[in-house]
């Protein structure tokens with residue numbers, strides 16, 4: 372590991388001044404991803420700016436029933452918050468499905484959004500990788516890719532985003548707030564992550580020197596009737612091979628509102644808007660759920676060893692929507708840690 376500086380900041384202007392003055396400076400949240408990548412030689416910041424003592428650790432209700440979540444709220448505090456569990460149960464479940472209790476106690480909301488892919492070629496500096504060294508190639512295409520993308524990828528990179536939390540945030544139209552020395556800004560999650568295209572090394576639309584200050588969840592009554600399900604290769608402490616956040620509002624047999632987002636299938640949490648379009652205004656039947664899954668997954672492009680994800684996601688859509696259609700909303704609050 373090469374030498375680096377460390378500064379702890381206590382106010383946002385102080386953090387922005389340091390970030391603006393040094394292009395090699397990086398925020399340090401819980402450090403659960405960044406420090407691992409520094410040890411591996413993948414990340415090489417010159418200065419770490421520890422943001423954990425910034426006054427960004429609150430969760431507050433917004434007018435109309437939404438929530439504002441500070442960037443340094445830990446994953447544990449987010450999942451345990453009564454209003455998160457009541458208004459957005461899929462979000463609490465998604466966070467609890469990630470990592471371990473110890474990691475969730477350290478990991479922050481800002482850091483979770485910006486965690487890097489777990490592609491084994493990316494995390495090994497001895498290997499070529501377009502995301503780490505633009506133009507060096509993508510060995511995953513011909514190599515190990517059983518947990519790589521089936522949607523929205525390109526010939527330049529087929530890595531998936533590993534966040535569980537981000538999948539629920541995508542389903543509920545979260546908006547990311549940030550600040551730079553030039554002032555504040557906002558990015559809807561749908562615009563926060565950039566398309567892969569020819570530039571997989573450019574992952575987000577955040578401007579240089581940006582400090583994420585929080586995430587806002589707009590009011591969404593349907594979110595109170597939501598669930599998150601994660602499929603992984605062992606029962607706990609593993610990243611998803613496919614996951615889904617789903618919310619459903621059915622009245623008189625007709626779907627009034629539905630939210631669907633997929634995890635571990637694309638370079639970003641994947642909002643399944645085509646499936647939502649097919650479902651809205653129609654019947655809440657297994658046939659309709661299957662047709663919606665097929666409509667969304669028609670765009671899937673599987674590699675030789677990850678075609679199972681198309682079937683997996685189809686089955687998850689049908690199973691989750693069927694469960695929600697049969698479940699009393701009062702039974703859906705929160706979740707349990709694994």
Ligand SMILES: Cc1cc2nc3c(=O)[nH]c(=O)nc-3n(C[C@H](O)[C@H](O)[C@H](O)COP(=O)(O)OP(=O)(O)OC[C@H]3O[C@@H](n4cnc5c(N)ncnc54)[C@H](O)[C@@H]3O)c2cc1C
Pocket residue numbers: 397398399400401402403404405406407422442443468469470471474477478479480481482483484485486533534535536581582583584608609610611
């Ligand atoms: C063994 C293991 C298993 C895991 N399993 C899962 C899992 O199943 N599901 C899952 O979703 N995650 C999982 N994780 C990932 C974990 O959730 C992330 O490491 C964590 O969320 C990152 O948060 P952090 O605060 O520690 O980020 P850090 O490691 O501190 O930072 C990550 C990135 O975010 C940037 N950053 C942090 N805060 C800010 C800010 N406020 N503004 C701007 N930039 C910022 C940093 O500069 C860095 O680039 C796992 C991690 C480990 C080590």
Ligand code: SF4
Pocket residue numbers: 488490491492493499500501502503508509510511512519527528529530571
């Ligand atoms: S999939 Fe992306 S991250 Fe993995 S080797 Fe290819 S370019 Fe690198």
